[in-house]
Amino acid sequence: MKEENLQNPVDMFYTGEFEKQEQPYPGVQADMKPVPDCGEKSYVGHGRLEGRKALITGGDSGIGRAVAIAFAREGADIVVNYLESEQEDADSLKALLEAEGSTVHLIPGSLQDEQFCVRLVGQAVEKLGGLDLMALVAGRQHSVENIEDLTTEQFRETFEINVFSLFWLTKEALKHLPEGSSIVTTTSIQDYKPSPNLLDYASTKSAITAFTRALAKQVAKKGIRVNSVAPGPIWTPLQISGGQPQSKIPEFGHNTPMGRAGQPVELAGVYVFLASNESSYVTAEVYGVTGGNHTE
Ligand code: NAD
Ligand code: MG
Numbered sequence: 144m145k146e147e148n149l150q151n152p153v154d155m156f157y158t159g160e161f162e163k164q165e166q167p168y169p170g171v172q173a174d175m176k177p178v179p180d181c182g183e184k185s186y187v188g189h190g191r192l193e194g195r196k197a198l199i200t201g202g203d204s205g206i207g208r209a210v211a212i213a214f215a216r217e218g219a220d221i222v223v224n225y226l227e228s229e230q231e232d233a234d235s236l237k238a239l240l241e242a243e244g245s246t247v248h249l250i251p252g253s254l255q256d257e258q259f260c261v262r263l264v265g266q267a268v269e270k271l272g273g274l275d276l277m278a279l280v281a282g283r284q285h286s287v288e289n290i291e292d293l294t295t296e297q298f299r300e301t302f303e304i305n306v307f308s309l310f311w312l313t314k315e316a317l318k319h320l321p322e323g324s325s326i327v328t329t330t331s332i333q334d335y336k337p338s339p340n341l342l343d344y345a346s347t348k349s350a351i352t353a354f355t356r357a358l359a360k361q362v363a364k365k366g367i368r369v370n371s372v373a374p375g376p377i378w379t380p381l382q383i384s385g386g387q388p389q390s391k392i393p394e395f396g397h398n399t400p401m402g403r404a405g406q407p408v409e410l411a412g413v414y415v416f417l418a419s420n421e422s423s424y425v426t427a428e429v430y431g432v433t434g435g436n437h438t439e
Contacts, residue, residue, distance in 0.1 A: 156180060157378070158403045160393040168285070170380030172204035172232050179378050181209040182408035183239060188216030191419045195219040196271035198264070198316075200254060200308070201281030203232035205379030206329065206372075209407035210278045210414045211236055215245035217415055219276065222248045222267040254281055255303045260311035268319050275324040276418050277316055279309055282329060282347075284386035286340045298343035305347035309354055322366030327417045328355045330371045330429060335438045340388070352429055359427035368426040370417045375433030377405045400435025 162176050172179055186209070197214050201207035202223035215221050221240075225233050230251065237247045248270045252259045268274050283304040287293045309328060316326075330351045337345030352371060359369035376382075376396035383392060396404025413430050416422050431438040 153401060153403070156403065156406045156409070160397075161378070161395055161404075163389045163392050164383050165389055166380065166384045168283070168384040169226055169229060170204070170384035171229060172208070172380050173235065175378075175380060175383060177378075179205060179208075179380075180406040180408050181205070182212045182411050186213050186216055186408060186411055188213070188218060191217045191415055191421065192276070193218035195276050195418070196267075196273050197276035197278065197418070198222045198224070198267040198271075198274060198312075199278045199280060200224045200312070201329075202278075203229040203236060205280075205381060206374060206377060206407045206410050207278070207280035208232065208236055209411045210280060211247075212240065212408075213411035213415050214276070214278070214418065215240045215247065216243070217419075219418075220246040220271050222250055222263075222270055224250050224252065224254070224263055224281065226253060227251045253304075254308035254312075255300065257307070257311045260308055261315045264312055264315040264319070273321070274316060274319045275321055277312065277320075277326045278329075278414055278418065279312065279326070280329045281308070282381065284341065284344045284381050286386060286388055287342070288340050288388075290342060293343060301343045301347055302350075305344070306350045306354065309351065313358065317362070317367075320367055323420070324367045325418045325422075326358070326367065326369045327414055328369070328371040330355070330373045332373055332375045332431070332433050332436055332438065334373065334429075336436065355429070356427045363426055368417075368422070370422070370425060370427070371429045372410060372413050372417070373429050373431045373433065373438050374410060375399055375405060375431070375436055377407055377410065377432075379407060396434065399433065403434070405432065405434055
């Protein structure tokens with residue numbers, strides 16, 4: 144074994160306190176301190192997704208960006224969706240991956256809009272010459288302490304982005320997905336251990352888990368697998384753009400058995416596994432990446 148293969152996970156990534164920092168939703172990762180590690184310098188592909196055609200939502204930053212880097216370096220051609228205000232993060236992702244010879248198409252637009260979701264799938268199919276992989280990572284999290292202050296507008300938006308878009312994108316994609324395709328959704332530790340300030344968000348994450356499991360059973364015989372990833376506290380723009388109160392930022396992730404927040408790159412391998420043929424008998428499953436706060 145090479146020496147660098149033996150690393151202590153406790154201090155493999157940033158372990159210190161985070162500086163308080165606030166950005167308007169959805170935030171730009173390039174302006175974060177420290178900038179989240181999405182595997183730009185470290186993720187090495189091994190051809191596990193060679194020839195695959197992937198749509199990744201929320202792919203500009205955080206976990207989605209780590210997935211985009213990993214999928215591209217594993218050989219997939221990718222379409223990345225994000226919001227227009229995140230163009231800077233999306234542009235830097237495209238520049239990084241295209242310099243390595245990958246094919247990256249950027250399609251900005253809001254998943255709150257059913258018609259846009261339908262168009263996004265259609266355009267992805269057109270640009271990639273088909274579609275056989277969806278990593279649905281986009282999500283909205285906005286902390287509110289008391290239900291009395293949780294507006295209908297907010298929880299409707301959270302449900303539209305986190306849950307409704309999965310129905311709209313999947314309905315359209317199933318017209319195109321061939322046997323062997325894979326869908327990976329993104330739930331959360333919040334499904335299993337909901338925080339009091341994330342009432343609407345945690346509810347959407349439980350809905351995503353149920354959606355994933357029911358859909359997986361519905362399409363199993365078609366040869367399509369559907370799984371979900373449940374992250375614990377991961378250092379991303381979601382957290383500093385309203386996802387947490389600023390008072391919780393310095394110690395973010397420190398209450399896990401591992402004692403630190405996770406970095407997006409630490410999720411990449413799980414999405415690749417669930418996307419590839421290596422997980423051929425895995426469907427309707429949720430895979431936790433939580434630093435030790437397990438999901439059951
Ligand atoms: P992130 O901010 O980097 O990614 C979220 C992305 O969602 C944004 O980049 C944005 O492009 C997209 N998005 C938001 N609203 C949208 C809209 N209306 N239309 C289209 N796209 C929209 O943060 P992240 O933490 O990497 O989040 C990725 C996923 O991981 C989310 O589903 C989140 O709920 C989930 N998650 C995150 C954590 C964590 O601690 N960071 C923990 C558990 C689950
Ligand atoms: Mg972003």
